[in-house]
Amino acid sequence: MKKNLLIFFVLFLVTRITTAQQTISKLDSIEIELNKIKQRNDLLRIKDSIRTQLLKNELNSIVNPQGNELEWYKTELLKIKQEDSVHLSNQKAEIEKLRENAKPYPVKLFNDTIFNVYSGLGPFSAKERALSAQNEIQELYAKKLYFKDSLQLMTTQNYINIVYQGTIITSISQEDALWENVTPDSLAANYLQTIKASIDKNRISHTFENILIRWAMAIGIVLVFLALIYFLRKLTRFGIRKIISWMNRDFEGVKIKNYQFISPYRIKVWMIKTLRWVYIVLFFLLTGISISLIFSIFPVTEHWAYMFLHGIWKPLKELGISIYNYWPKLLHIIIVLMVGRYADKLLHFFSNEIERGMLKIKGFHPEWAKPTYHLIRICLIAFVIIMIFPYLPGSDTTAFKGVSVFLGILISLGSSSAIANTIAGFIITYMRPFQIGDWIKVNDEVGEVIEKTSLVTRLRTINNEDITIPNSMILSNKTINYSSSSAKTCLIIPIDININFDVPIEKVNELLIKAALETQHVVAYPKPYVFKNKILDTYISYQLNAFTKTPQRMYFITSDLNENILKVFKEEGIDLLSPKFYAKPKS
Template identity: 25%
Template sequence: MEKVTKSPVVHLFFVLALCLFGAAELRADLLDSADMVGIYKPGTPAPIIVNNREIVVLRSFVFANAPQQRASAAVERIQKILSSSFVGNVTQRKYGDGQLIEIDSTPVFFLSPADVDIESGQSHAALVRNTIEHLRMTITEARELSDPTLLLWALLWSGGYLIAWLVVTRLIFLLKKKIHHWINLQIAERVEQSKIGGIVKGTASHTIYTVVERSVVTFAWILVMITTYVWVTVTLERFPATRSWGEGMAHSVLDAGSWVVTGILSALPGLATVLVIVVVTRIINRILGYVFERVQQGEYELPWVDVDTIAPTKRIITLVLWVFALAFAYPYLPGSSSEAFKGVSVLVGLMISFGTTGVVGQAASGFILMYSRIIRIGEYVVIGEHRGTVQRIGFFNTILTTPFRETVTIPNSVILSSTVVNSTRMAETGLVASTTVTIGYDTPWRLVHEMLITATQRTPGIAAEPAPFVSQTALDDFYVEYRLTFNIIDRTTRRVTMTALHGAIQDVFNENGQQIMSPHYEMDPNSPKIVPPGKWNPPHSSP
């Protein structure tokens, strides 16, 4: 503020103040001259509280007097007036650029322009009006404190409130007990019905009843707490000494309710936008799902999507679609612009980033496995030491079913780093399979070929086309290794078919007088282990 030159009027104010308070009681909070205008300084706020009621909060120095000193002096003056005979007429008088508050023409404290709470946007005139109103309420309560009749009525009202609280609380617990009893009857009735095929205790129905029961108990206690809060509030408001506490409790609830209602109303446009985004996303997702379902059933064709990859492609597109929807909806979520919301978002992002490093690697392996089409569902494969039919290819692992009805779960990263033998992909029909036998050099290889082919012809489940064939895969020191390759018609019967084939091989070899034994060398034989040319095509048993 600008400094203004002193005038005779200001000197007159000084004289009046000296006459009114005396030199010992002359304080800066009761004086305001042109010299004082420039020395208001902000200080630590200090409230003026009389009989538990806050009248005003002083926020500035006046001369060298801090807000705490000004508030203490004001409380002493007000209490001194209230303890004597008083009329209680509250007035205000302009004093410089501030207002002097008086009770029965006796100044009690001074409100400077710097006492206004700037953050609240309140004006100095509004501050003065509120201060006078609070001071008048304090005077009224002081009168009530000295009136035994009013205190007696307050006690009677408090007793009535107590009785009402007890009755309401009792009714709440009785209602809770009745609902609890009804739920128990319903559960008992369902359990009794379970003897003839009804609901068994411990099932989903019983869980629902339990949740409902606990919800009723929780709601009952919430009602009791609300009732207790209301009872304490109205009781405190009946007594002058505690009325400000009761009003504070009531205002807290009203402010909280107003804050909630205001927040809901202000969030409605954003929530409506989020709802529109969600609805549009669901519609697009359903359309894409319909298209993918028709492609999977063979009604439509998409050149860039294989039938085997429709399911994972649909999941990926759905995930990407909802991620974009979340990104669009995020700014419209209530509280999304707050620092707390941003901090939680960053924290969740860091947790996902650091905690899912291995998961992302496994998912990437799943993508590669699905879209490279190394294996497909229903194919018979050999992966490392595991062999079986592919039942499911997921983002993180693949499940095989072995011929011995075992389920093997293999991580996709292991599959990509292993050698995969696919026994189905190149087969025209059924499943490609093979078996190996070792026969000595004294058995004609042509006879072995014919006997193995005969065994396949006797085995049900082996396809005639493509025709089985025999390969000599090794010439060892003591025997020849023969590998019989054939197609199994039904890939799910591999174990049964292989067992039948091995039995047929033994039968055919026995019928032809040939042993399935691999000789081992210990000493030179009496005669060379050879087949003379005349015995290269011996007769053999027919199928």
């Protein structure tokens, strides 16, 4: 067990490490691609700036520019502006491709996200920019003297800075604006207002008066929670007492005619368990609501309340949406199951009618009804599974298909002998070599057939020993049925006996037939007969064949027949010999 747990733990660690490495590699590739885009656009921007400045210098150096020259310079400047617009559009398209896999780095103040940073700036990565801006905002919040109007925007050649009394809080570039799909000026104004609002909100919420109010509200919530739990416990105990007192009256439970379907005690146990489960569910529900309310009061733990409620509500919401979207498929499955169920009931009805002899089909024996019903039922179940399989949740996923194939291989390998016995059982049923109550011999085992199933056949010997024989063994070996023809032609019971040469053959025939007719359960017709099987040195080997219609008593008939033979021959003064016995002559 420990070894298996260790292997599982190692596999889990390897999987987690591999996943983490893939995630890091993916993020690194995105960062590299962003840096390439930024470097390429910086080069293009510098190139366009240089071209624009050169054209302006040339234009300013001309003393008396002609109309054609002015028009050419204007066209060149417009062309540079258009190229800059095309570069900006291409950059935006490249960023859109990376948006799905890019990881934003949030800038927070007391778990309150102010804005996100997607791209780096200069030598600083996106993560370093976010951490630096977060530290600056936290220092700004912690200042004893804070002047809101001192937080302003300052525009430079390529960036817009948010500054406070000369200290740069953060910078906004063209790439930041592209990530948010707005202009740099609009994004900078939005960041400025968001930072001001977050600082004002947190400075107000952390005053001493507000802290006292929050603690009072938290204590109130705890007291209300304890009162509700106390009332809920009292209500549960009252309900249990009412159930017990109601059950102790003349309640008889659920009866169907004279059959006690559900006893009063079981109903009482079910109702009490249900009431206790309701109490447990309400207890955890009230606990979750109380914890969420307490967390939502304090700014530091407010995000915990959101995470707690989101963790509960999101799975329930997804479950509800999944059930709603799955309803048409579920309706299809219900209809198929209902049709299959009623088809099974119809088959069962015809099977019972044929088995009881109320419905007769030419050439179809009543004992075939049950196995035929089971065969058709297996086919019906397989057909129903095939019909509903595409509509099962997750049936089109690779995991579901893999599990299905694995289970199929597992069943195939583990049930080969069971399938062989089942097929042999059906073949034996339709061959009809024996029936329940017949006396048969399989290999060296002789007994009465007491049970036939699709897998095995059970025999009970003369000594009341129950023997279980697999059907595949019966099908592959010789089977002797002592009862199949006893009703019409009777079963012959043979007895071998050795008689000396001195006794006349006619006398032996007469005595053996007389002993057979005096035996109980031996019929007079057909008449017993005697075979002379061997003529040896001193005796003749005879075989008495007696007929009976009760093969189930063949052991007792054989014993009685031997007893009568001994008695008859003793009355006539004739000695019986065995093949290994020789009379010693007198001296």
